[in-house]
Amino acid sequence: MNTNLRRISIFAGLIILLGSFAASRFLSQQKEPPARKAAAAQVRQIDTMHVRNANIPSTLEIQGSLAAFDKIDLFAEVSGALEESSRPFKVGSYFPKGSVLIRINAEEARLSLLSQKSTLLNAITQLMPDLKIDYPESFQHWQEYLRQFDLEGSIHAFPKPINEQEKYFIASRNLYTQYYSIKSTEERLSKYTLYAPFSGVITQASINAGAVVRTGQKLGELMNTSNYELEATAALRDLKYIKVGSPVELFSEDIPGKWTGRIKRISDQVDAGTQTVKVFVSLSGNELRENMYMRGAVKASSIENALKVPRNLLVNQKSLFVVQDSFLQLREVQVVKITEEAAIVRGLEDGTPILKEMPPGAFDGMKVQLAGKKEEKNAIGSLE
Template sequence: MLRKILLSVLGVALIFGAFVFAKYLIDNKHKPKPVIPKVVKTVLVDTVKNGTIPVIISANGNLTSKQRIELYAEVQGIFKTGSKLFKPGQKFNKGETLIRLDASEYYAGVQSAKSSLYNSIASIMPDLRLDFPDIYPKWQAYLNNFDLKKSTPQLPEITGEKENYFITGRGIVSAYYNVKNLEERLSKYRIVAPFSGILTEALVTEGTLVRSGQKLGEFINTSAYEMEVAISKSFANILKVGESVSLTSLDKTKKYKGNVSRVNGSIDATTQTITVFIEVKHQDLKEGMYLEANVNAEKVENAIEIDRNLLLDSEEIYVVKDSLLDVISVKPAHFSSEKVVLKDVPDGTVILRKPVPGAYAGMHVKAANTNVSTTDSVQ
């Protein structure tokens, strides 16, 4: 009997002990969470100091020669070989022959007409000596200066009515203008360079038959080039002819100086832009080169310039107040590809210099002033 009582007590004791041990294990299973130290980001800031910000408009385009002519034949003939080859890349000075066509047959006809004019005048000289002795000397001087190898000189001035009837009635005036017409057409057998430049296109070769109206090639002036760019209509009243322009090559290795030569008077209805022509001169330039232009459009007073990625979509920027981030509203005055000009930012305001990932209003930060004014980065 006693043995049963002891075993019962021992069993109850074991069950109680197991319950207490299980409760202990459960209570010790929930370990306290580790305390994560609060990280305060260090940010680069600037102190606002408003000033005058020049607005620079960036545009790009290809160069074209300021002087370009397309060569066309107005007469027909065999293309004769000249002192220089008629090939692309060939340079010609002003006044040099670009193209010369065989005009031997036409030249003979011109000389025949000139000879007929000379004979017509010579045939009336006896009558002039007898009937018009006062005008005879000037016509005699004209004949003396008449050279078949040179251009036909202008007829003497006809002063009197009788002289006019006499000269015109003999067909002298009509014969003269017929000769001048033939001489003018003869000059078209030779095309000379109107300026010093280079041949960029040649569509015929020496010895071929050139027909009237046929295109022969293109000739450009290599001393001056123009670049056509499209600028926003908002700058239509600001851009002026003669404005200095800085140009850079595509690889940013070379810089050139140009100026605004022309500004179109109309605005493109589709793009709402205005066309501006920039003239640039340099011996290294070639037609078709791609350049980027920076045009000084205007100056914005009492403003600052910052990176575009610092401006929020809500037209706000982050500022630092008592080690906390906050936002203030701003007024963008001009956007460029990388920068934005802002107004209505009070002097002394501490703003971010570089974007902060995950930034939000109320975020704790530590300011690291770079001692660089917001206007120092203006180009």
């Protein structure tokens, strides 16, 4: 009995549940759906400016380290003991042009030279009687040569022979051999004293006074502190805007001041990896030091019939948005040059309205509306 009642109760509950679901479904189908509100079209407000092509002043940014233009290594070409000089040969010592840098004791070489000159003087003296008889026309010339012969001074050239016979006669007495041997010794004697080829400071010193130097030994390094050179690189595509003699404005981030230099050389060799060439800028200044890092800009030639815009207005590095009939239109342009903040382009006609600032989410065909009552009439040929 109880089992039958339980089955009847479960069955009745299922019927009531199914009936409620069917009634709810029927009523929902009879109810009219609420009307959807039309989505309001979102129109982005923008600022525009008109294109005005012009000649754009161009600059080329460069950077690099300074190197002394005149810097030489000093080597000993002779051997001997190093003598004291008027200025100490130490790092930082300044030597004006023509002053003595290093003097090596040359007493032995000087005495050897005097001995050679004495031998030559004796040979010429013994030659004079024969010369007076065989070549009387030349006797007076050789007599005058003997009179002016100075053992302490530089040797002078022999009198010019009047004919071939006299030349052979002089050569047979071995005079030419002695003469050129003396000239060689004089030249070697001059190497015992080193003179400064330019004004500069010693940047490296490897010896001290009293030390014995050997032939070929490095003595030090002399650097000119008046003229410097900055080595920078320029992209191959930018070479047409610069030339030798172009002015360069340079500065250092470590010390105050600005310096003006000029492009002195442009290399002909292109770096295969970077497609750049080396550019050398000469400059001078008392505050400059070797290896100082500097930055600057080259005043390059103007770019004709072009437009300078903020770099962030470029789309894919090749296009700009123009405004046409209240819609954005993506138009391809010729990008002439790109800098850190701006781009110089060609390909837009004067009067074409373009964006002043890039709106968020801009796309080709986007509906726009001017923020002001009318567009800005003076567009850009340059942002400067």
